[in-house]
Amino acid sequence: MMELRQLRYFVAIAEHGTFSKAASKVHIAQSALSHQLAQLEEELGAALFLRSRRGVTLTEAGALFHVHALSILRQVADAQASVSSLLKAPSGRVIFGLPHSVSHALALPLIAAVRQSLPMVNLELTEELTGNLTQQLQAGSLHLSILFDDGQLDDFLSEVLVSERMSLIYPTTDKARRGKTSVSFKEALSQPLILPAQPHGVRPIIEDAALKAGLQPPNVLADISSISILRNSLLAGMGQTILPVMPLKAEIESGLLSSLPIRSPEVTRRVALCRARHIPLSTAAQAVSEVAKRVMKELCQKKIWVDATFIG
Incomplete structure (x- = not known):
């Protein structure tokens, strides 16, 4: 045995x-x-x-x-930690997964909030591609994870909390869009795009939105599933991308990259807090879940999380 x-x-x-x-x-x-x-x-x-x-x-x-x-x-x-925490503050280790394109918005505020509210909890953040996070959550290697609601979350207990507006992001050296305040989804899809490979990140969301709108699939120049490599590719003028602005906020604010919100139709991604169905949450993980929801709500309401709306 x-x-x-x-x-x-x-x-x-x-x-x-x-x-x-x-x-x-x-x-x-x-x-x-x-x-x-x-x-x-x-x-x-x-x-x-x-x-x-x-x-x-x-x-x-x-x-x-x-x-x-x-x-x-x-x-x-x-x-063991849950039983010992019944009569005292939550304690123990909590492993929390974040997609690359969400960590810029959520990672540091979440760390700070957990330290303040749950001083006996050891929060471990892991940044991965969404496909990897899905596998790790199913296997029980993660307590909690942020995933995108692309219609494939039935295997998890999930709570959709945030809606993020998508934009076309491109090198500022591209002068063709000066004076424009938005871009149609059809035009955005036709641009030479750098996108995450299937099934990661926004790729399935964009392709599904194009299908539902009766539009041609995105014109993908390169599959790049790393935010840092994607950033460098955009700065080098190799193409454009469709993403929420938050992962590239610093480059947009500095003028190195530009963005236009997508209209006709507007394209959004829905951010969900997920956990495995078959594994109960520890007391500490449940407490971190509540803190995460509070932090996400505050970031949206204070407009710190740009182009995001709290819908939880």
Whole structure:
């Protein structure tokens, strides 16, 4: 019968790469550690590590099992923290996922608010592509995540909180749009666009909006799923993009990039706070969820989160 200690031993070996370092970390003899791993591999019917003179690396089966082991250990820690928090302030670790294009708006205000309201909570923010965040949330590697409501959130418990207006963003050296206050969606789609690859970020939202409006799909010049690379590509004059302005706010305010809101029809993305359906939230994660909703509302109402409306 698989035991929690075997999962802890397995994770320690995976993290440290050698049996000797892992044995020291979990405070047992190396021979006992090897014996426990052998029992675990026998029960699973698969080798979890490849051995070499330099140490060990995860096999394909080991990498898959590692995701589940981390999730199980996290849930055990959450359960312990929740029980101990019944009569005192929430405490423990909370892992919160943010898409690249939302972190500029939300990351620092959320960190500050959690520090002030929940001083015993250790908030860990991870910035990833939305497709990766979806997988990690399903696997239980994240407690909470911000995702975009593209019609694919049925696997999660989600709460749509913010609507962000999309704009065409382009190098200021492009003089053709001087004096304009907006751009039609049809014209925006026809521009040489740099967009995230499917299924990340705004790409499925833009393509779905084009389909519903009876318009041609976007004219994609390049698939770039990194905000920093996208920013550099725009500044180099390689193309344009369709995004909310917040991820590129500094460049727009400095005059390096320009933006025009999209009209006819207006295109928005809906930002949702999500968690896994099958994993209960710890007391600490529930508290962070409430703080996140409050922060998002304040950012929208104070117009700090540009072109965003709180709809929660």
